[in-house]
Amino acid sequence: MGSGYTQLSITERRRIERWRHAKGAVDEMARVLKPCRSTIFREPRRNQFRDESMSKCDGYFGAAAQMMASDRHARQRKLIKYPNLVKRVVERLPNGWTPEQISNRMIHERAVPRVR
Template identity: 65%
Template sequence: MARVLQRSKATIYRELKRNFFSDECMPKCDGYYGAAAHFMAADRRARQRKLIRHPVLLHAVIDRLKNGWTPEQIGNRMIHEGVRPRVCQETIYRYVYSKEGMAQELWWYLPNHRKARRPKYARKKRPPKFDRDVSILFRPDAAPALPPIQPDPVHKPDRGRCATGWVGDTALARML
């Protein structure tokens, strides 16, 4: 079946296991049915998220976030204390970056204060190498007129020599 559908065997197994229809009243009808699988998937999609279903849990998480706890600390502390129901750190992050969490500006209480979530190993956006004032992208179309360059005078006064042998106005020598 996996070869015909061009899917992994594990994917087919998970689909069958997750959407297997069973009814105690009619045990002969147990099995996988596409229509039943569709209804089960729609039911899972319509189910509210855990933090929205449990307002007491939501308030506990928000209070701890505002007290400076990270989502990892909150989730692990709930496991350690044996709190039921509890949430993992990923659930907390999803709520913080959801529409409801953004309305409460919960991202501000995270350690990095990021408004948008970034994948862990994604490339980090680097700041520009040059300021906007000197960047080639923002230069004017026409350069301002500069005064003409004057030729050097024919007679130059002797300015002396540095320790390195170079003329003093051309290079600077470090005094030892």
């Protein structure tokens, strides 16, 4: 089994950017940065900067990649998107419920949306 997942930091993304511009090997990047090698392959595709009006500026840039990843992460936060969900979770916390218990109870109640 692999180690725990951690997201790439801005520093790591900038290092990937420099290695890509220098045409460095992905295996070498993975060895130095320590993430799974597939992360290094996926990162530039997932966070590639594209702008129709400035096509010569397209490419992978560490700072732009960090902003895209942060935006994507923020959009997926259910407790921010759904105020009623927050209310249901917060009601149960003072009663000593753990996050796992709250989540399982919501599954049992067939609550939509629910935390996972």
